[in-house]
Amino acid sequence: MNLAIEVRGLTKQYPGVLAVNNIDFQVEKGKIFGFLGPNGAGKTTTQRILTGVIAPTSGSAKVMGFDIERRAFHAKSGIGVVPEMANAYTDLSAWDNLMLTGQLYGVSKQNRVKKAGELLEIFNLYDRKDEKVKVFSKGMKQKLLLGMALIHNPQLLFLDEPTSGLDVSSRRLIREMISKFNNEGITIFLSTHNIQEADELCHRIAIIDHGLIATIDSPKNLKKEFQSVQVIEVVFNVPIKDEGNLAKIGYVNKLQKTGDKFKLYTNNPDELVAKVLDFSKERGLKIISLNTLGPDLEEVFIKITEEHKGWDYERKKPSF
């Protein structure tokens, strides 16, 4: 298999905290790999190890075929990184930041001038190229960081929460760019806690929690695997007085009310629909809308992370 990332038994122990606990996974070249997890799950630590920023306590990681510790120079030469927090040099201009990054990746002056101009045009920053980054908005900084990560035409791009805190148009632009770069053959390692983003963009997703990988699969298979997390969404014509009884009609695992909508979580949608019809007839209610929703990735994520609350994290490790 043509692998961009190969991780074996990776562990990072800080004093009193096991940030990453003996994880294994692989990322195929040309794919978008989502690395999902709640805050503090170990996403950023894993990315920092894979980008050679910190050393693992044990285990190994190969990036573009090179061991990130023993052949760091070669491994790092093929990757671009957009870390979680904006870290362009705010005292330098956008242009100088791109030139510096190009120099650090050994890009010739002619190539980095050409590429920097192209990237600034793509990200609509060309007119602001001589301004210091300290006056840039968060969205502009994020676009610049993406440009800095691409100045040397990397084969693998690490993105840590790339759309976090951005407005809708910047978020959309960055997502479009991620898809575009992937279509051009760049492998993407996307660390995020934005489930919708991972669902839209990723070919495969790993869910990490408490430093352990809980599951790895495609978004489609993950949702299929959790068919029990199906939802019936119903809206009645008038407010109902005995809402609590709706949860007791049978086959309802959880009831959630949002506005005038009732969401009934079930593992038997067929039987539940019949029960909902009976419930409305008995009370003389009219059903305005009734929808069956498949499991969404958010529910899968919550279910997985909740399941793992009872784990013995020192010893237990799931197998795939």
Add this chain to the structure above:
Amino acid sequence: MKEKNPLFSQIKSAWAITKKDINIYYLKAPVLIYGLIFPCFLFLAFFLGKNMPFTSLLPVVLAIAVFFTSSSVGPIITPWETRLRTLERLISCPVSLEFILLGDALASFLFGVGVTLVLFLFSIPFVLIGLKSLIILIAGVTLSSLSFSCLGILLSSPATDNPSNIMMLSNLVRLPLVFISGIFISFNKLPGLGKLIARFSPLTYTVDILRYSFHEEHQFPIGFSLGILFISTAIFLFLGMILHKRNLSYRF
């Protein structure tokens, strides 16, 4: 595609880091305050009103300048970049921590040599009267600047993202060195214990070389003093790299 030579690429990267440091840090307040203004006032406080010919003061002026300027840039870079998360960007690039520190040390060295050169040029009329050996003077200033810039790198190794903490530590080390290194009290007037301690300060050898360069009384053979400055450069750089590497994980 032609494979890159890691060593050559990293030397170029270190130079790119030096240029970046020059652009960003030379005009930062802590550098200007502790690298230029503070030593000026320190000098004036001790020598103003003393009836000494300027040629006798010149070795001291140059020693204070090279010491404070060379050791003022290095300490602020790493904590500053830790705070702004730019250090993480540098580390994720194909350049090792050792070459990043070399780039920082070079920026600090150039600041020290540059400021000392400006002082030297302003003092040309006096220099021409009193100068004994320009080559020894250049060698002394160069090796001293290298040693003190590497001292700055060593001082910046604690894993903090607060530049003022490091500047405090830096002054805690630098100020006592000024008093025990034969600047305000010449080496032969120091008490026995003072003389012993002064031998462990690289600044003692800087002052001694500069005094020799201007026909003033000196204590140690010039070759020995230059050797000590070279060894201290290697020790400060080596220790700095080890400690920076050890503390790297705790910076993020």
